[in-house]
Amino acid sequence: SQQGEEDPQALSIQEGENATMNCSYKTSINNLQWYRQNSGRGLVHLILIRSNEREKHSGRLRVTLDTSKKSSSLLITASRAADTASYFCANVRAGGTSYGKLTFGQGTILTVHP
Amino acid sequence: DGGITQSPKYLFRKEGQNVTLSCEQNLNHDAMYWYRQDPGQGLRLIYYSQIVNDFQKGDIAEGYSVSREKKESFPLTVTSAQKNPTAFYLCASSEQGSYYEQYFGPGTRLTVT
Numbered sequence: 001s002q003q004g005e006e007d008p009q010a011l012s013i014q015e016g017e018n019a020t021m022n023c024s025y026k027t028s029i030n031n032l033q034w035y036r037q038n039s040g041r042g043l044v045h046l047i048l049i050r051s052n053e054r055e056k057h058s059g060r061l062r063v064t065l066d067t068s069k070k071s072s073s074l075l076i077t078a079s080r081a082a083d084t085a086s087y088f089c090a091n092v093r094a095g096g097t098s099y100g101k102l103t104f105g106q107g108t109i110l111t112v113h114p
Numbered sequence: 115d116g117g118i119t120q121s122p123k124y125l126f127r128k129e130g131q132n133v134t135l136s137c138e139q140n141l142n143h144d145a146m147y148w149y150r151q152d153p154g155q156g157l158r159l160i161y162y163s164q165i166v167n168d169f170q171k172g173d174i175a176e177g178y179s180v181s182r183e184k185k186e187s188f189p190l191t192v193t194s195a196q197k198n199p200t201a202f203y204l205c206a207s208s209e210q211g212s213y214y215e216q217y218f219g220p221g222t223r224l225t226v227t
Contacts (some may be wrong), residue, residue, distance in 0.1 A: 030212045030213070031212065031213055033215060035218075040202075040221070041220060041221065042118075042204055042206075042218035042219050042220045042221050043157075043204065043206075043216075043218040044218070045215035045216065045217070048213070048215055050213065088156055088157070090157075092212045100145055100162070100164065100208065100210065100211060100212050100214070101159060101162065101172070102147075102157075102159070102216060103159075104149075104156035104157040104158070106154075106155060106156045107155075107156050
């Protein structure tokens with residue numbers, strides 16, 4: 001399967017700084033979603049952005065989508081130690097039989113130092 | 115308390131044995147999914163089901179089987195044909211359709227020796 005790519009693979013910052021993670025994908029999409037995973041746990045949904053949207057906010061999270069470049073970014077502002085986790089982007093392909101199926105990127109490991 | 119439960123949290127099996135992982139949800143979701151996660155990797159889709167008594171292969175279905183006899187349950191069997199079964203297995207559910215988030219269970223870590 002074609003998976004998205006995320007960069008950086010790992011990001012280490014100090015509490016209070018902003019964290020930016022990027023995600024690229026290969027096919028036309030219906031929507032793109034970001035998830036968070038604490039070590040050894042299940043994933044938690046953060047935000048969904050549709051293909052006709054360019055930017056979306058949720059609390060300290062800001063997601064952008066550029067369909068011409070097939071890329072998205074997740075910005076976490078004023079980071080906290082509790083934000084330490086792995087962050088994954090996942091997309092739903094447009095059309096075909098990909099109804100509801102998510103294709104995940106490799107993830108970015110974020111470490112926020114107190 | 116709504117959500118998805120997976121059991122057990124840790125599972126150990128000998129090579130050559132089939133093993134079934136449990137996934138139950140009380141969110142009244144039509145769609146359910148099974149993913150596999152290897153260390154440092156993203157999730158790969160094994161099987162998914164959009165409605166009771168129907169399921170489709172995902173990207174890495176070989177060596178796995180599923181059933182969907184009840185809306186709330188979607189068990190995954192890892193058969194002896196799966197060459198590298200040791201992994202973290204995650205179950206998820208969602209409303210049916212493309213614009214819905216998926217809700218994940220806590221996962222089952224399977225170790226086969």
